Amino acid sequence: MDRDENQLARTLKVAVVGGGWAGISAAVTLADAGHDITVFEMAPQLGGRARSVAGTPDYDNGQHILIGAYRDSLALMRRLGVDPAAVLKRLPLALPYPGEPGLRLPPGPPLVAFTRGVLAHGGWPLGARLGLLLAAGGWLARGFRCDAALSVAQLCAGLPGPVKRDLIDPLCVAALNTPAPQASARVFLRVLKDALFSGAGSADLLLPRRPLSELLAGPATGWLGERLRLGARVHALEPGWRVDGEAFDAVVLACTSVEAARLTAGIAPAWSGTAQALGFEPIITVYLHSRGSALPSPMLALREGADSPAQFVFDHGALGGAPGRFAFVVSGAAPWVARGGCAEAVLAQATRELRWATPPVIDKVLTEKRATFACTPGIARPPALIAPGLWAAGDYVDGPYPATLEGAVRAGRNAAHGVVGTGANGAARGSPTNTP
Template sequence: MSLPVQVGIIGGGYAGFAAAVTLARGGARVFLYESSRTLGGRARVVEKDEHRLDNGQHILLGAYEETLRMLRLVGVKPGVLETRRLALVYPGLCSLKAAALPAPLHLAVGLLTAKGLDWSDKRAMARLMSHLKKLRFRVEPDRSVAELLAETGQTERLSRLIWEPLCVAALNTPVASASAQVFANVLRDSLAASASASDLLIPKVDLSELFPVPASRWLAMRGHQVRTTEAIASIQWDEDGKGYRLDGDPWQNLHDHVVIATAPYHAVPLLQSVPALAPLAAQVAALKHEPIVTAWLAFDGPVHFPEPMIGLAGGYGQWAFDRAALGGPEGLVSVVISARGAHQEISREALEIALLEELQGALGRLPALKWSQIITEKRATFACTPGLVRPTTNTAEPRVWLAGDYVASDYPATLESAVRSGIVAARSILKRCGLKEAGFLDL
């Protein structure tokens, strides 16, 4: 009887665990290595005194089919996600809410009844969506989102309150340098798809507990290995064993395949350790990155939001979240600033004061601030620019694979693109080994 195919996965984020679960379902034996004590990669929990906070606020969409499927597979209950119809609310300025109707009426009626947008704004929004549908959401040649908005006659107000915030939230890249094609893909699979595809799914648990921790338990119950605080320095081919050994693995396991599922800047030295992958290492190293800042603000009393998520306009903050409405403690608020911008030029203290003023301007008088924490992920995502050529899952080394939100796909750097990349890598390995992923009821 032949031994099962053994796969080493480097990286315990969403891509790594999606690959691990898929491989395990196909009969492979999995060893996953994470350098940190905390699972989740760049979507993880961090600790502030006795509090557990996400390193960044993430929102899932109903269109995230593979992420939602993965959550179901590892036993995550649907109730951990707060499901809300699309609502873009700027208190006192604008309110656009999808109607409880089938597509495309959900968006059409929502647009017709939107508050704070005049008829020129509404016609412009309909014009952009109609333009993209006519092009079958292909923007050729690819150009910036700012150019696409100008070409389709979008109003200043609509661009400022709807399109630009959506672009920066989805692509984490300023509109002047963001890919119109990738933005069109996002609109195609959310606003222009089924009514449920545009639903906002906001996690009630931290990002580590949402998927990586349940996936780790699921794997352990089936005899697979997840090792934390195991930093892998390089990938070495073992001629005698005809497989790969990982420098940093104290057990020196021999792997038939290796999946590199780290952040791109951590993938570079691993790729450089494999001679055939030097050109790929250079391509990954050339990717530019954008930051995400999340300010956690804990108030001494309730903060009253009209929706769990609201937009902030005219300052540094972009989106604010009422964590109390999502199962968190009373008075806890998170404010997100995506991509580079003027906020990087001021001190943390000045930024905190500015965000408090912006929140008060949107919500009215606030309770006293008890504590705060500003978390900056300096290289949160790759810069999603026009015409960017992203690396593929397969590499020049036939049994070394890439997975991560930066790997080539229709989507920007999101949890869904990370999960999909892991699934693609795993299914490619299973196919090459003559294995097949089990059906849901086969587990």
């Protein structure tokens, strides 16, 4: 065995900075490979943005959903002893609106299910249904690829109005957290490809029916044990690698892009600049309470408008949570943040559009101002490899996906594979790719 092989074979001491889903993924992958890991998390709990609210664990830090195509996220949950079927409610993809069945995909092979679901949509004229199928066929023929400069609105400009209003716009803002006129068509097409056309069940909605921290953060806390340092913000990173003076063979930065840019400013200024230049989109979640009320479906789509901020509402009682609690989600919420919030507007929207057993009241409002990076056309995202022995993991790292839980988990896994595959000195044995 030569020198490089000896180094690659030995146990590495690795620091994982950040304990969100990307950091958990990296830590578990490295630990399973036999390496000595330490996870630094500045918050008092793991989970990053996808967790329950500290102090009030029956509330989540915003409404999160998974889909059937999130295979790596589901595998990570199983690795930590969580049965996805026990904590997630699986539903076939459906976008019902108040009083309207909306688009529903039946079971079966993806192409057949999509075609049948579109043709059966009685709320759209036949011409609109055929127009969507024609456009989808064109995307399929082109391998779901397009010019990187295109926005979703430009890509779908020729689609019938009802299709854009009831399908494209809500799917785009839900998946990319960026409104269609500003959203990357290339990333949107990749989401459609994996969700709608990559296999039976890929488009299924997986809605949490337990507090969000029970999906991953809580089990990971027990699994990591003494390898976890909570409430520990990293102040300085030095080549070598030293984390606040402590020596490591390699480091995975699984913190936010803002924190990663700060820590790498003097080490890799070009990488730091790219990370620092990322824009952000907020998400506002307005929790309403109405005793004795229930929605006709665990999730309903809502039509966004000038006085209607929310695009989706979730019935927590139907998902095994608190009866009478409803989470209204406002994605791409920058205009409403600029106006100082939207709780009263959401309450008015809910009162107008839904039936209630008792008048709804505002229960809690959560605003995540940097919920995701703004997924715009031609966006420059920093690569996973920062420097030899230093890797980035997060949903913002360069790759084909928007800021999703699955993107974070895959980024963590890929960074861990990079550490293992190159050893402490970054010797080339192939860099990880953002593979599905």
